[in-house]
Amino acid sequence: MQGSGPTASPLLIVLSGPGGSGKSTLARLLVEQDDRLWLSRSWTTRSRRAGELDDAYCFVDPARFDAAVEADEFLEWAEFGSDRYGTPHPAPPPGCDILLEIDVQGARQVRRRHPEALLLFLEAPSDRDQAHRLRGRGDSEDHVRTRLSYGASERETARELGAVVVVNADLAETVAAMGRIIADHRERLAAAGSPSGPSAAPPYPGRASGGGGSGAAR
Template identity: 40%
Template sequence: MTRLRELHPEAYVSVSATTRPARPGERDGVHYWFVSDTEFDEMIASDGLLEWAEVHGAARYGTPRRPVDDAVAAGRTVILEIDLQGARQVRENCPDAFFVFLAPPSPEELIRRLQGRGTETPQQQARRLETARTEMAARDEFDVVVVNEDVEGTVDKLVELCGL
């Protein structure tokens, strides 16, 4: 998504809110909006999230509604970077949205990429892999599956699918 943003600033790529702490190098408002549990609860109560979910049994993530609504009103292409739970909520509320599932080339490559990031403990990696298995089993719920072989090829395919 970072590369897509660089190449096509005319598209709006969502920035999720999360209750997890920032990792080294992550910036508030760029990578995520880092919020407290109380702030997240307030966003839910005020209908400030388009979708939200607890992910990996550890933290909550959600898409702030207002920037999405503003981008749609401005006629921009909107791309939400969300998980399966969020996609199901969006499908319910926006049935004419187009859903793309980004899949790893193989389970082995997914493990290699996850371990290579070095940002999670072995326990966190195990939770993420379990989530990935659940999500992969639901890939048929999406309109199209794009296999993420490499960044440039994946961005090219997303650009084509979004008509950018």
């Protein structure tokens, strides 16, 4: 999948990052400011968190999730602890690019199927910030420790996949930085005639910053 204009096939954008990095908030704001972005709704077997929006995920039981896996209904799926998450094969509106908010396990699967996808990796400024955000959304201390320990391997996987890394220190600046990265990628594809494959990946530096200050919880 790649996109250079309203008649091109859609660009596939993957937003990954550790729990508490702010992915959900960032994804929502990116879609609000860019009418060419369509956010794919993921499935999960976990319970809805207190205060979580009804459309945050499609909440299903394990049996329904297993049936979807067997029927190859997912572009990618991954497991974290006892919970599973999956992305149905996307069907965006005409003229829209696709934004996936998934973890790095899913990003690896998407890269394998769609090497031309733009991979973005969001991280909190520090483990302390990440832990604060996780607790703020109601995660247990055991879950916070698990998420923090998993973060190092997630960052390593993101580097292996060649993802563009952005530090979510200030939410407004992070949204602006991500928006610029996506816009620049579209322009590069348009100028190059929308090539597909790994050579289509833009030569961005491996790390960018969203500025100083305090970011929002996921």
